[in-house]
Amino acid sequence: MNALFNNYSRRPISLVEGKGTVVTDSNGKQYLDFTSGIAVCSLGHAHPSLVETIKEQSEKIWHTSNLFESPGQVVLAESLIKNNHLSHALFCNSGAEANEAAIKLARKYTGKHRIITFENSFHGRTFGAMSATGQKKIHQGFGPLLDQFIYLPFNDVEALQEKVDDSVAAIMLEVVQGEGGVHAVTEPFAQAIQDICEKNSILLIVDEVQTGIGRTGTRFAFEQTPLKPNIVSIAKGLGGGFPIAGILATSELYETFGPGSHGTTFGGNPLAVAVAQKVIDIVFEQFFLEDVQEKSNYLLQKLHETLPKDQFAIRGKGLLLGIDCGMDVSHFVTEAEEAGLLLVGAGPNVLRLLPPLTVTKEEMDEAVEILKKVLLTNKRGWDITSFK
Template sequence: MSSLLPVYKKWGITPVKAEGAWLTAADGKEYLDFTSGIGVINLGHGDAEVMEAVQAQLGQFWHTSNLFQIPIQEEVASQLARLSGLDKVFFCNSGTEANEAALKFARRATGKTNIITCSQSFHGRTFGAMAATGQSSIHTGFGPVLEGFSYLPFNDLEAFEKAIDNSTAAVLVEVIQGEGGVIPGTESFLTGLTKLCQEHDALLIIDEVQTGNGRTGYPFAYLKYEGVKPDIVTTAKGLGNGLPIGAVMAKAGLEQACSAGVHGSTFGGNPISLAASRAVLAKISDEAFLAEVREKSAWFMGELKKIAERTPAIKDVRGDGFMIGLEIQAEAAPYIMRLQDKQLLALTAGPSVVRILPPLTVTKEELSIALEKIEEGFRIESVLS
């Protein structure tokens, strides 16, 4: 009997080794891992540059506290500020923590408490982040959620135009709704939110926990659209390539609401995680690397759409970069299991979407292998057999 609380529905796979896009299980089977640790292992398992950076930092020290001057914090904060176009950075340990901090900073900076998010959004599972999440299934069983949150349809700018007013502290939005079904935000919606927030002295917070760190072929997904100007950006997942770290990036001026003692994190800005992040950010600062991600992912998306045209089970193919959703005519779970039988690992994103998150370093040969497995696994007769 396990001593673990049963909060995860575990697969019958026990990893013993992982390298690049591949994961080896205890039974000897080798799986093509297109979960990337739920969008975390962006540079693939065992990236040599990340490992070297972490090992070097381990040889120095792995924890002091945030009472000390820690140069690597300043270095990685500067990398994030440069890539995001924002100015100030707070480090924590996860995407949930980053969103929780962003919500606190927004309320404190504006003096207002009303925050608008989107239906089917996902921002985390702590009380603030859970309240920001527009899914009743996430709220169920925990009593009243934190007050001051309302939810509007994603990509419905007109609804936001009617709702945002001078009592609004912030709008929190994903560029692509991940857990909500891999639904991309439109440029007009995201640009419109920027203008609305500016008009009503509200902050625009963009959740880049899953879409950031090169996942869509840009350092952060909102950078694809020139007219999108966030005040705060949160990220995590791929930032440490598997080591726990999250970050909040904020525009200049917001630091006035973040004086000493207002917020903190014992392990936030841990030098081991930051060493990994420094290597990750160096890689996604390379435009040639990002251009290759965009080229490979566009080709892969095109091939998936061709498969969908001849596969009745697939209703839609959507996403951006290597954040891809296959909407299925029925429940997605049986297809996930069928793909596992074919030694390809994927995820769900809601009841009817298969989510595909390859590492950014995946090769075209590996993508071609995945395409063969997907086409075979998505034949209706295969799933029903």
């Protein structure tokens, strides 16, 4: 027992140094980090441009209150809304906080309270975000949740159509359910959501906390779908490892958040904004995004060549990929760690691969070899007679 609460199932290693995709623990052992801090370290560890940006800004000013003008926030907002239909931004500190702001904005603008979300979704652990999350295990033990949330099956058009009425303020979804098993929205379902929102004057909230900022090979994952959200929540990869988050919204919502309606002490501080701006300057370049798509295709091909399709289902977008093993994967995570590869689960049966967007093909090759060793051995009594 130590002085910390026991709310994390911590692994028995302490990471003390990182460079790119490689991290080193306190015993000097090195690992390929295919967690990226759970999709946070989008440019890898200690990226030279981010290190230099932090040094430069830290010698100027770290924090000011949002009671003062913030030119850096304005520039970052303009960078995020450039060449899309969104028009305004609000900055905060975490994905859960961004989703709280999205929920508040939708309810205040519409004057309605009901929000449709989806089973196996994950939107955060604050009370509003937790209430929006369609997973009972996240809710257990905390008493009555914020009501007015409706959880529906993901990618089920008929179930959605049956629940839509005049009381619905918004529909909220992830383009790829990261925590919920790496399930992507289908194009027919995305189109149905967009049509329903337009026909019924329902706001559309897209949670891009994990999928945004280049993770799926485009600036935002919704750009690969028919979805045209009114509100987008962002976090994780936005700061490349430095805490910053926010929401982007369309012009009609601007007046809803007037002075005093919402706020945050640390959100959008000069240090966080400087780092996020550097991340955006790098990631939003078209050649960088095309490189992410190429790496995704390469990694998917390697995985399909290595893992038998009758034993494993591989899915996802960009560098947010999942390997459904059809059984509990916790021991695979441990064995991969022992072999030098850090992974994270996505639900009980899925291994989630979240390498930095700067990962190399050589590193992907090495990771696939470790996965082959871990998944295609007979340690756990698997019948591997049909395996390659």
